[in-house]
Amino acid sequence: MDRRCSQTSKKILSSLFVALSLMALPVTAEPTKSLETHHALMGQILSANQQTPLTGFALHVIVDDGHAFSTAKQSKENAPQVINPNSLFRIASVTKTFTAAMVLRLHEEGKLNLDTTLDKLISDDFFALLESDGYALDKMTLKQVLSHTAGLYDHAQSDQYLAGIMANPQQDITMREQIKGCVEWGDPVGKPGERFSYSDTGYVLLGHIIERVTDLPLPEAVRQYLSFDKNQIENVIWERGDTVAVDESRRVHQYLHGTDTFNWSPTVDLYGGGGLVASPIGMAKFYQALFSGKVFKHPETLTLMLSDTGLPADSPYRLGVFAKDYNGTLVYQHGGFWGTLVMYEPTTQVVVAGAVTQQKDYAQLEKVMSGYLILQAKSAL
Numbered sequence: 001m002d003r004r005c006s007q008t009s010k011k012i013l014s015s016l017f018v019a020l021s022l023m024a025l026p027v028t029a030e031p032t033k034s035l036e037t038h039h040a041l042m043g044q045i046l047s048a049n050q051q052t053p054l055t056g057f058a059l060h061v062i063v064d065d066g067h068a069f070s071t072a073k074q075s076k077e078n079a080p081q082v083i084n085p086n087s088l089f090r091i092a093s094v095t096k097t098f099t100a101a102m103v104l105r106l107h108e109e110g111k112l113n114l115d116t117t118l119d120k121l122i123s124d125d126f127f128a129l130l131e132s133d134g135y136a137l138d139k140m141t142l143k144q145v146l147s148h149t150a151g152l153y154d155h156a157q158s159d160q161y162l163a164g165i166m167a168n169p170q171q172d173i174t175m176r177e178q179i180k181g182c183v184e185w186g187d188p189v190g191k192p193g194e195r196f197s198y199s200d201t202g203y204v205l206l207g208h209i210i211e212r213v214t215d216l217p218l219p220e221a222v223r224q225y226l227s228f229d230k231n232q233i234e235n236v237i238w239e240r241g242d243t244v245a246v247d248e249s250r251r252v253h254q255y256l257h258g259t260d261t262f263n264w265s266p267t268v269d270l271y272g273g274g275g276l277v278a279s280p281i282g283m284a285k286f287y288q289a290l291f292s293g294k295v296f297k298h299p300e301t302l303t304l305m306l307s308d309t310g311l312p313a314d315s316p317y318r319l320g321v322f323a324k325d326y327n328g329t330l331v332y333q334h335g336g337f338w339g340t341l342v343m344y345e346p347t348t349q350v351v352v353a354g355a356v357t358q359q360k361d362y363a364q365l366e367k368v369m370s371g372y373l374i375l376q377a378k379s380a381l
Contacts, residue, residue, distance in 0.1 A: 056357035060280040092336030100320020114143040153186030156200035196315040200273035207272025235282035239266035284353035
């Protein structure tokens with residue numbers, strides 16, 4: 001991270017940015033600012049981060065409805081595979097925004113109530129597992145699970161879970177094994193509603209609840225209820241169980257501490273806390289549809305999703321998205337473990353989605369994307 005970028009690398013990055021930033025979507029009217037201005041802002045941010053450059057990345061920016069541009073940088077580890085904003089990445093926890101939106105759609109349909117407690121929503125098997133570890137399921141609400149305030153331990157952050165994956169990364173892991181891991185590897189982290197504590201286990205339970213309520217596999221339910229076809233959400237695919245197959249030739253090799261994770265089992269993170277494979281363009285299009293009111297039937301549902309009412313005062317999370325302040329600029333966002341990130345800035349209504357090839361570059365990706373949105377917000381004042 002502290003290696004200085006050579007002049008040659010700078011020239012390569014500059015050339016790639018200029019070439020790929022011309023990949024603009026067809027437009028029907030002029031945006032508030034020209035796309036060239038938006039290109040220039042992104043160029044400033046990328047140039048300012050040359051001392052710690054991103055190894056390989058793809059970014060897509062939606063300026064407003066119908067106006068967008070993309071940029072990417074190739075990685076020698078991924079050669080000869082070409083990385084671009086239509087490349088497919090495992091997006092990990094960015095999936096949580098989709099899962100939360102799915103629950104809220106069922107709330108709109110009257111099929112779920114956010115105040116319903118888990119004892120009324122989950123299977124007898126999962127109830128018995130969680131109750132055996134002292135979870136007060138009759139006090140844990142659906143809203144608390146959505147907001148990571150239910151007090152659930154996170155199986156995915158346990159040493160045992162990570163050790164098991166590293167020992168046999170191609171071994172499939174079931175939903176039940178993940179719930180059981182929550183019980184065996186940790187204990188409740190607080191009383192329901194008491195505090196924020198991020199939990200993949202909670203979103204696995206949400207995936208389970210969605211399947212029980214809709215009587216559909218999770219991938220099919222999400223695709224149907226979130227209106228992927230109507231909203232032209234393409235290149236967003238559940239890695240297993242979807243009605244659309246993943247084009248493996250377009251899926252990027254993503255690296256963790258130098259290890260290629262391409263052949264790791266998708267069940268490591270599949271059941272609602274993660275599981276989607278998507279392109280930066282696909283991620284951006286979904287966020288644009290979500291925040292422009294095209295996913296929910298009623299605008300009040302989006303308001304509910306973004307509200308902090310009833311949440312602990314210091315909670316950074318809403319219902320499926322983080323609300324983060326960058327030097328006075330509010331951004332709604334979600335990131336994923338492998339190095340994926342989507343951001344929405346409500347003042348300018350700009351969406352940025354990105355992915356890196358090296359998981360270690362995630363913090364730098366966030367710096368680039370948030371820096372761009374800060375510049376956008378300030379220039380709009």
